[in-house]
Amino acid sequence: MSRTLKILLIVAGLVVVIASVFYVRTMTWMGEFTSINRYFTGESCTRVQGVPGPEDIAIDRERGIAYISAYDRRLAASDDPGAGAVRGGIYIMDLNAPAEGLFMRPITPILPDRFRPHGISLFKGDDGRRTLMVVNHPGGSEHTVEIFDLGADNVLTHRKTVTDPLIMSPNDVAAVSHDAFYVTNDHDRPSQDGRTMAALFASEITSVAYHDGETTRTVADGLALANGVAVSNDGGKVYVTETLGRRLRIYARDVATGDLEETDRVFLGTGLDNIDVARDGALWIGAHPKLATFLDHASDPANLSPSHIVVVRENDGGGGVGSTAYLDKGAELSASSVGATYRQRLVIGAVFDPAVLVCEMGGSVTAAPATPAPDAE
Numbered sequence: 001m002s003r004t005l006k007i008l009l010i011v012a013g014l015v016v017v018i019a020s021v022f023y024v025r026t027m028t029w030m031g032e033f034t035s036i037n038r039y040f041t042g043e044s045c046t047r048v049q050g051v052p053g054p055e056d057i058a059i060d061r062e063r064g065i066a067y068i069s070a071y072d073r074r075l076a077a078s079d080d081p082g083a084g085a086v087r088g089g090i091y092i093m094d095l096n097a098p099a100e101g102l103f104m105r106p107i108t109p110i111l112p113d114r115f116r117p118h119g120i121s122l123f124k125g126d127d128g129r130r131t132l133m134v135v136n137h138p139g140g141s142e143h144t145v146e147i148f149d150l151g152a153d154n155v156l157t158h159r160k161t162v163t164d165p166l167i168m169s170p171n172d173v174a175a176v177s178h179d180a181f182y183v184t185n186d187h188d189r190p191s192q193d194g195r196t197m198a199a200l201f202a203s204e205i206t207s208v209a210y211h212d213g214e215t216t217r218t219v220a221d222g223l224a225l226a227n228g229v230a231v232s233n234d235g236g237k238v239y240v241t242e243t244l245g246r247r248l249r250i251y252a253r254d255v256a257t258g259d260l261e262e263t264d265r266v267f268l269g270t271g272l273d274n275i276d277v278a279r280d281g282a283l284w285i286g287a288h289p290k291l292a293t294f295l296d297h298a299s300d301p302a303n304l305s306p307s308h309i310v311v312v313r314e315n316d317g318g319g320g321v322g323s324t325a326y327l328d329k330g331a332e333l334s335a336s337s338v339g340a341t342y343r344q345r346l347v348i349g350a351v352f353d354p355a356v357l358v359c360e361m362g363g364s365v366t367a368a369p370a371t372p373a374p375d376a377e
Contacts, residue, residue, distance in 0.1 A: 034289060036306045039327040042346070045359040047332065050091065050104035054349040054356050056172065056274050057340040058122040058132070064096040065154070066340065066347055067132060068104060069117040074298070074352055076116060084139065088116045090132070092154055093356070095342045102358055111158040112146060114138035119172030119228070119274065121181065122150070131178045132156060135170045143170050145183060145211070164216040166209045172274060174229045174238065179213035180258065182238055184226035208240055210258040219260045220251060228285065228338075230275035237263075239283060241272035243291070248272065248283070248312060248320070266320040270308050274338035274349075283312040284325070286338040286349065294351075297335050301352065304330030309339035309348060326359065333357040 052072040059066050071088020089108035094101075108115070118135035125131075130150040137143055145167060147160040160179075169187040176182065188205045208220035208229060220226075224245035231238055231253070238251040238260055247267045251260035271288035278284055287308040288294040297305035309326040325346060326339065333356075338349040348357040 036289060036327060036329045038329065039324055040359070041325075042359050042361040044099075045326075045332060045348075045357050046099045046102065047355050047357055048093070048102045048104065049355045051089065052354045053088070053352055054091070054104070055337045055351050056117075056119045057276070057338050057347055057349045057356070058120050059095070059276070059340045059342050059347070060122060060124070060130070061279060061342060062124070064094065064342060066093040066095055066342070067091075067120060067122060068093060068349065068356065069120040069134060071116045074301070086116065087114070090117060090120070090134070090156060093347070093358075095345055095347070095358075099358065099360070104356070107154050107156055109148060109156040109158050112136065112138065112144075112161065115146075117146075118170065119184075121173045121175040121230075123175035123178060125178060129178065131159075131175060133173045133175045133181050135173050135183065143167060145170060145173055145181065147179070162211055162216075164209070164211070166207075166216045166218055167211075169206075171227050172229045174231045176231055176235065176258070177213070181211055182219070182229050182231070182258075183209050183211065184223075184229045184240060185209065186225050186227055186243070204245070208238075208260070210260075212258055219258065220249075220262070223249065227272060228274040230277050230283070233277060233279075233281055239275055239277070241275060241285060243271045243273065243288070246270055246272060248285070250314070250320075264318050264320070266312060266322060268310055268312070268322045270310060272310070273336075276338060276340035278341045281314070283320075284339045284341055284346070285310045285312065286336045288335060288337075289327075294335055297330070298352065301334070305335040306330050307333050307336030307348065307350070307357075309336060309346065325361075 051070045054068045054070040056069045068091040076086040091104040116137045121133045123131045132148045132150050134146045136146045145162040148156040169185045171184045171186040174182045185207045204222045204224045206223045206226040210219045225243040227243045228241040238253050240249045250264040271291045273286040276284040289306045289308045294305045296303040307328050311323045312320045314320040335351045337351045340347045344361045346359040
């Protein structure tokens with residue numbers, strides 16, 4: 001064997017080893033080597049058929065109404081001739097109804113005419129006035145936050161469209177007044193190739209922006225795919241999930257300026273999505289335990305993606321304790337994106353499935369388990 005051939009074989013061997021190590025590392029942090037056992041300590045879950053992609057849910061706990069954001073992401077991303085005309089909607093569900101009476105009723109406004117809603121947030125003022133804010137992806141590279149006034153009869157009236165170069169790839173929104181909000185950017189680059197490379201390396205390059213009603217500025221950055229955002233019940237904290245970082249970031253919020261200062265991080269080991277802050281302050285978070293499987297599910301509904309609802313309760317001295325309230329391989333509902341609570345009920349939304357799951361917890365949702373769910377098979 002010649003010296004040149006030996007060198008080539010050694011180089012090829014090194015390439016194979018490096019590629020194998022990279023593959024194992026990537027699949028590990030994406031959760032692909034984790035088996036899933038169903039875990040749910042409540043009484044029962046009811047699948048409520050509706051429309052494709054009920055991705056985010058905001059609950060008016062005073063009225064017992066769930067507001068649901070949905071659009072058909074698969075069709076919109078397809079080569080189908082009707083893909084460009086896909087229009088999503090906002091739906092409501094009366095959570096005071098019995099399980100057999102649950103349904104999603106559309107309240108989609110006429111404007112804007114190009115409407116593909118993503119993350120949503122409900123704000124209620126001291127005077128009882130309600131505002132619903134919605135991340136919107138009208139098409140192409142355009143992204144907006146739409147602000148609606150919400151009437152007592154659940155009629156949505158479009159009031160304002162917010163655009164800004166710093167709102168470049170919005171995912172979720174958290175309203176802090178009738179005009180001000182925080183919004184996460186889940187990417188910092190327009191090209192799909194750039195986004196893929198950033199995902200493969202779990203790059204900490206995404207951000208959170210704050211819009212004060214007039215101007216927008218970045219208030220947090222260095223996140224590995226910033227996704228869900230929520231504000232504590234007292235308004236003093238902001239919570240942000242990192243899907244690729246698989247952790248929750250906690251920020252102290254300056255109420256006067258909107259500025260954020262990071263105070264803590266809680267690693268949860270699952271691909272975190274939207275956040276619901278319960279009445280008792282606990283964080284209920286939709287999650288994707290297997291991120292590569294989730295991508296397979298995005299392209300083919302036959303490839304089920306696990307659903308995971310995590311509960312985080314903060315410790316007095318910092319940090320937090322994470323537990324599992326719901327875990328399933330995806331047969332009941334695939335690719336859970338949010339878990340929102342109302343009294344004894346947990347409402348689970350999904351990125352693609354044409355349904356939501358309403359689970360009876362068998363008591364107050366504050367009694368969710370305080371220990372992690374059993375590990376894989």
